Structure formats: structure tokens, C-alpha cells
């Protein structure tokens with residue numbers, strides 16, 4: 210999976226860190242997640258703890274989309290085969306499918322073709338009946354890939370407000386509160402269209418804490434957010450939205466437009482949302498591999514966030530403690546964490562949060578022995594670069610000043626590339642946020 214892996218290894222700690230990264234990404238692969246959580250036995254479709262009698266339905270349709278939409282579509286075909294009657298799924302990573310049409314969309318800013326594809330998907334949702342079982346595939350990136358501008362709003366209005374929100378530093382739940390109130394699809398809109406069919410959503414989560422109404426803007430989830438909050442969020446971040454959006458929010462606040470459906474809405478009576486993979490899925494796989502190799506595993510957290518270069522220092526401090534004093538676990542050990550760190554851009558270079566995390570850690574580790582760290586975005590694309598992340602150890606930084614300058618310029622990619630530290634995977638077809646692995650050997654191993 211990792212391109213030109215031979216160049217990145219070199220020590221047992223680095224090799225294990227890379228193995229752990231591969232195991233984590235593989236475990237979060239939508240195909241594997243669907244194979245593990247969805248099964249068919251005769252007419253009995255089982256999803257997690259729930260089961261559905263296909264004999265009670267006249268048709269099975271597949272809807273939805275997101276970065277993992279292509280892989281999820283081919284995987285659900287693998288389980289249900291001919292039991293699927295039709296389907297439309299929107300993604301930027303298409304796969305070969307037989308029954309389900311996989312249509313294109315764009316990310317992170319929505320596009321015209323995304324609007325066309327989503328319209329086709331919504332047409333199919335509108336055709337569903339009480340006798341339909343609608344399987345909805347939902348994954349990260351869905352908000353941008355599946356634009357459905359509400360009446361009166363144009364694509365360019367949506368693009369403008371999306372770009373402004375992405376650049377504003379707003380949290381994903383805030384960004385999506387606005388998107389949900391500009392859309393005919395998000396914030397439970399798909400559940401509304403598909404009612405009264407039975408809706409079974411399979412969700413690969415890229416949102417810390419798995420808030421269903423935030424993942425891909427919750428097309429089949431209740432929405433507690435309001436038009437008023439959407440307007441307040443825009444004003445909090447100093448965003449002056451296009452006129453059509455301001456007008457829609459105003460009309461919504463005045464009760465002239467129907468609110469997104471909340472948890473009490475009968476539209477959700479026949480909707481089940483199942484999270485089939487998330488950041489924890491990747492961490493569990495790392496834990497198991499570490500254990501298998503004789504390393505003490507520690508899952509630090511699924512929700513590390515904040516400035517990448519700072520979070521890195523805390524991770525290194527924990528690893529140093531493990532190696533020096535055996536607290537909180539005895540080496541040899543593997544510590545892993547998930548979540549999503551960010552970078553406040555001050556310079557003008559190439560890089561991403563996981564690369565900055567790795568370089569900042571490498572500066573701290575400089576000259577030390579026995580600790581290797583790998584950090585990646587599980588979607589394979591870290592920030593503004595074509596790398597997934599990087600692997601480093603105490604030998605990665607020989608010239609601290611150049612490394613610091615690269616961080617100051619937000620230009621760590623070339624620095625890491627020159628030192629054979631970049632992890633490249635290409636688009637992985639999944640997205641469960643960041644994955645970081647620290648491998649700590651025991652001091653005796655160096656003697």
C-alpha cells in the first residue's frame with residue numbers, strides 16, 4: 210500500500226511503525242468494514258445488531274456518497290449481488306460496479322457535475338416507496354461531493370460560502386450547520402425524501418465523536434441545528450454570505466421555510482444509522498498488530514486535535530516517558546492515536562498536518578534512540594500535498610535550523626522528501642481521519 214516502502218524503513222522501529230499504519234488503514238477499508246458488519250443469509254440481511262427481512266420489500270435501492278462511496282458501492286454489491294435493484298452513489302473515487310451507478314462529484318468545493326449527480330441520486334430517492342429498502346452509503350467528503358442547492362440558491366453561492374467557511378477556521382459541525390440549511394438533501398433531507406421507505410445507512414465516519422448529523426452533513430440523521438444558528442455561525446466568523454443565502458436564512462428564521470427535521474420527527478421512524486468504521490477501527494488494528502509482535506499497545510485517544518506541531522511534542526513526551534521510566538506502559542511499546550490536527554497557515558509552502566506533526570516530533574527526537582513515529586491522514590492525502598504523511602526517528606533531523614525554517618514556512622514536504630521520510634499511498638478509498646503510531650523499543654535492545 211505504501212509506495213516505495215523499502216526507502217522508508219531501515220530500523221525495526223520504523224518498519225513496525227509502517228506496518229501499523231498499513232494495518233490501520235486496511236482495517237478501515239470500507240470493503241472490509243462492510244464485509245464485517247453486513248451479511249445476507251437467505252432473505253435475512255443483518256447489519257450490526259439489526260436484521261431486515263428482504264422478503265418484506267419489493268425492491269432494494271442504494272443511495273448516498275462520499276469519498277468512500279465507490280468502494281462502499283462495490284462492497285455492498287459483493288454482499289447483496291442481484292438483490293440490489295438499482296442505485297446511484299456520488300464520489301470522487303469511482304469503482305467498477307454492476308447495479309449501482311457511481312457518479313462523479315468534487316471535493317472540497319462542490320461542482321456542477323456534483324450537482325447533476327446528486328440530482329440523479331435524489332430523483333431515485335423520490336421514487337422510493339413504502340415497499341422499498343433504501344441502503345444509504347455515507348462517508349466523509351459527502352457534504353462537498355453531494356451538493357443539492359436549496360430553492361433560490363445557485364451552485365456559485367454554495368461554492369462561495371463553502372470556500373469562506375473552509376478558510377474561516379470554523380469547526381466541521383459549524384460548517385455543516387450552514388451547509389445543512391442551504392441544502393435540499395443534508396440535515397435529514399434524504400430521509401425526508403426517502404420516507405416512508407425503510408432506510409438503512411452504513412456510515413464510515415471521519416468526524417471525531419461520530420456525530421451522525423455532522424458526518425457528510427447527516428443526510429439521514431436528525432438535525433438539532435436551526436436556521437438561526439446557521440446565521441449566527443456565519444456572523445461569528447465574519448462571513449458575509451451571498452444574497453440568496455442570507456435571504457434563505459432570514460426566511461428560515463422567520464418560519465417561512467421548513468426547519469430541518471429533528472430527533473422527534475416521524476420521518477426517522479424507519480431510519481437506522483449504523484457507523485461501520487471510524488478512527489477507533491484503525492486504532493484497534495494497530496493495537497492488535499503491536500500485541501502480536503510482542504509490543505505493549507496503548508491507544509492514547511481517538512480525538513487528538515489542535516495545532517499539529519504542538520500535539521506532536523506531547524506525543525513525543527509520552528514516548529520518552531515510556532522509554533525512560535516505563536510509565537504508563539513498559540517498552541517495547543506501541544502508542545497510537547487518532548483524531549484530526551490542524552495547521553494554522555503562516556507561510557506559503559507544501560505540506561499538511563501529519564507532515565508537520567512528524568517533522569515537529571523529529572526535531573524533538575533529534576539524536577535520541579529507540580523511538581520511531583509515523584503519522585498519516587488515512588485518506589492518503591495530507592493537507593495541500595500528494596503525500597499521506599511521514600515517518601521519522603531520532604536521525605531524521607540533522608540540521609534543526611533548516612527543519613524549523615521549513616515549519617515556519619509551512620513547507621515541510623520538500624524537507625521530508627529529501628530525507629526519504631514521506632509516506633505516499635495515493636487515495637486510499639477510506640477516511641477515518643489521522644492515524645499516528647509511536648514505536649518505542651526497550652533501552653536494553655540498544656545495548
Ligand SMILES: Nc1ncnc2c1ncn2[C@@H]1O[C@H](COP(=O)(O)OP(=O)(O)OP(=O)(O)O)[C@@H](O)[C@H]1O
Pocket residue numbers: 317349350415550551552553554557558559560561562565586588590591592593619620621640642
Ligand atoms: N502547506 C501546508 N502545510 C501544512 N498544512 C497545510 C498546508 N496547506 C494546508 N494545510 C492544512 O491542511 C489542513 C486541511 O487538510 P486535510 O488533509 O485535513 O484536508 P480536508 O480535506 O480538510 O480533510 P479530510 O482529509 O478529512 O478530507 C488544514 O489544517 C490546513 O491548514
Ligand SMILES: O=C(O)[C@H](O)CO
Pocket residue numbers: 348349350351352353381385415416423424425426
Ligand atoms: O463531508 C463532510 O462534511 C466532512 O467530511 C465530514 O464528514
